[in-house]
Amino acid sequence: MIYKIIEREHFQVVGIKREFSCVNGENLREIPKMWDDVHADGTNDLLVELNNGEIKGVVGVCVDKRSQQPELMDYWIAAEYEGPQPEGLEILDIPAAKWGVFEIHGAMPDSMQNAWKQIFSEWFPSSHFEHAAGPELEVYSPGDPWSPDYYSEIWIPLK
Incomplete structure (x- = not known):
């Protein structure tokens, strides 16, 4: 896997969120449907317009809620944004962190889902890093995104 380690101060994203169950891979089936919805209703285009931060593009943000609610996560479709809260969207603060930034090449959603599996089954066990508390970014x-040479990234907070 090709990756780099970076450090960033806190930043914010603006977008929409939904809660998903992680039981029996429900999140893996339902999150792609959420992406279909934001492409169909124009939300994705709005997020592209609002994107004014360092991260160029639209982000999926995974917020693990299992410490408070077993087997649940929030998933955001958002963009890095600095400014007043736009009507109909929510703001999420991303804390300062050391990030593992993993390169992904390939069509969605399979390339993204396969990379997640590889990071947790291969990279973490062989690295000296641990997952830090905090959201993960796609x-x-x-x-x-359906092109075989599409470029995306996974950002994981590290300690």
Whole structure:
């Protein structure tokens, strides 16, 4: 896996969120449907317009809620944004962190889902890093996400 370690101060994203169950892979089936919805209703285009931060593109943000609610997560479709809260969208603060940024090449959603599995089954067991508390990011760069050479990233907070 190609990755780099970076550090960032806190930043914010703006977007929409939904809660998903992690039981029996429900999140893996339902999150792609959420993406279909935001492409169909124009939310994705709005997020592209609002994107004014360092991360270029639209982000999926995974917020693990299992410490408070077993087997649940919030998933955001958002963009890095600095400014007043736009009507109909929510703001999420992303804390300062050391991040593992993993490169992904390939069509969605399979390439993204396969990379997640590889990071947790291969990279973490062989690295000296541990997962830090905090949200995880999927960064979707501009371009055709169904293209075999599409570029995206996974950002995981590390300690």
